[in-house]
Amino acid sequence: MLFNSLEFLIFFPVVTTLYFVLPHGWRWALLLIASCVFYMAFIPAYILVLFVLIFIDYFMAIWVEEAPDSKKKHFLIISILATCTALFIFKYFNFFNANCQSIAHFIGWNYPIGALQIILPIGLSFHTFQSLAYVIEVYKGKQKAERNFWIYSLYVMFYPQLVAGPIERPANLLHQFYEIHHFEYQRVVDGLKLMAWGMFKKIVIADRLALYVNQVYGDPTDFKGPSLALATFFFAFQIYCDFSGYSDIAIGAAQVMGFKLMDNFNRPYFSKSVVEFWKRWHISLSTWFRDYVYIPLGGNRVSNQKFYFNIMIVFIISGLWHGANWTYIIWGALNGFYLLFAVWTSDLRSNIRERTGLARHKNLLEIWQILIIFLLICFSWIFFRAQNLHDAIYIITQLPHGWHHLGLNQVAFYDTFGLHRQDFMLSAALIGVLMIVHRAQNHGSIRHMLAQRPTWVRWSFYYMLMLGIVFWGEQGRNAFIYFQF
């Protein structure tokens, strides 16, 4: 079920009402049933995959806890293997197989294994990572194994974050299913506001920008530098609004019912370094990789070579997590390289800042850093969005071409981009609104800021938000980009 669908518009109030009407002892059952219904709205049969994994990890965690120290690791490995096998079969087999096929073809071997005709279960990468986090935490002794099978199932399946995160940790989420949540006015209203803002980001900004991005990236060979650059620029905001919009709706929906999910985004395009960007972008996944891959590999407390290796491996796996395609792997590797490059050139850049006097102009330096990081990230998005490596290379090589008509006149300006004036202005205005809101968030939460304003100011804002959705929201029920991962 999509958050931006009529079904969810009915589903959410019904489930929430029932949640508060039912006695506490029954609420877990309601949430579990609701989560099953939510998940089965996509491909019903795949709930079996989900339950098989839940079943395995539930028992493995108990056995990890109960087993003597020497045996704990065995159960942990079984759990990891089961999860990775599911991921491999559904997500990576065809990619792996196609590459083997290409190699076999190249060296003239006969390769008889065909592709699997299966569809990736929705949200597989998210709930498997959430399950892994649980078993690993139990293994580390930081989390007690959950004895109630249904509560553990709910931890994996909790519908607001089931299909696209945030990827929760057991320490944050599990205990909340035992807590009694009352209908508290401020919390409920804050949750609803967050959902409305998330919806605005998704259907007004992301889906509107998607129209142009899809057109250009659908067949980039039809376009030249300006359109390719603009589509990439738009994509940067599309993917941010799409995914952070989803996270806001998920966090808001959970908040209405009294659950606190972790933040997933913190205005990433205001980052002044690559490290900072990754602390602000898809936080639940970045911290997952930090805690369960990077630190176990030794983190930065190792030799330089090992540190470089650790960074690259984490980013390449992160790329692969997003999708079984070389474009994602290169996207991940490129971000890893950015980070290493930042480490290597740290002293040099510091020297340049001192010598040019930029260091003394803090605001100017900040703007410069934000701009550079944004451009680097935009460049990496080309690989993320392109359908294949060929397209990505075409886009990169064509970027410098076709700019000469841009300055001729207004008509030529819009023609160069292949975009109507109104669409261009609306898209620019929406990105502008987003940036203004983010800028204002420097001074604290917008919701709290608004709460201190007179009623007419608050309600004008709410009305503008709702009217924005009504007038400009794209109603195509476009799926969220991260659903495919």
Next chain:
Amino acid sequence: MEPKFSSEISSVGKVLQKFFCFTPILLLIFLTNYFVDPAFLYHGDGYAQRVARILTSGHNVGWVDCDERLVQKYYINDLKASPDVLILGSSRSMQIGEDVFHGLKTVNSSVSEDLLADDLGILQIYDEKGILPKVLILEASPWMLNAQFSRKKYQSIYPDIWVMSQKLGVRDGWISKPVSPQYINMFSLSYFQSAVSLALEQRHDHKDKFFVTDETAGDYRIKLHDGSLSWPTQMLVAKTDEQIGRAATQMLSENRKDYEFHLDNARMDIMDKLIGYLQKKGVDVVIFLPPYPEETYKQFLLNPKMRSVFDAEVYFRSLAHKYHLKVAGSYNPLMYGFKDADFLDGIHARKEALGRLFKEENVIK
């Protein structure tokens, strides 16, 4: 426990109050949808009737989105006599008009995204009026045998479909009774946005939602008095093979599900019964298999999930064989020497090319 409960009740009340403050927005959506009504959902009967009257009086209509099935209902009811040739199909057949069958009274009752259900409903209207045609050119597109086809527009002729189903002895339930779009679109945001765009356009162009014209071609779609459609001139301009190839890819990516299906036994049975019924009534049926552009056909060949397209053609040909019907066309463009230049996009053939095909097949005895 008691004070907590009462504070919860008061919180619920406060939240509901806040929601109530947004009712002006809901009211704005409802009133705009109802009064501007871009697809004639709420004032449809009047518009459809007026459009049908204009057509049967021998004029053409500058056309906007309207309930085509409802227009057909009024149009057929206004017809005085049986047509010599009736064309029934989807937008792929809509361009075929009386100029293709010179000297014969030709009517085109094709509707967009035509399904077998639509054919049943429209033929029932002809049958009820007692004006079934002498020759019926029945488009047989593959999706007619797809039980899962997502877009169902037959709600306004549902009673006629039901009656014809009864005549054919088809069990109820082979099609779902659709929810009325009037209810679905009452608070629909996409309908609201269309209404706003239309209202702004009308203010700008001072043009009604449709208008009477005697032109047979223009920058807009024109419904001709024989029921056929004249596409906007912009769509008729010559296209390169590359453009048609891209249009084909786009068409298939947008309508993938329509072609990924298994032949539905119930629909094949109904098709069989329908042909038998029409033959009994003395209608000479021609099965029309509209060709696809080469790129579209190639993609059918490459995608194992779309194998049903070929199964559908085999089925329609076997049905024609069983009832000794003529078959005009083939999904395979090469069978009739169709080139990319013979197409408007990834699915629609040009009128001239189809005229050539009918002439070649000599479909009218």
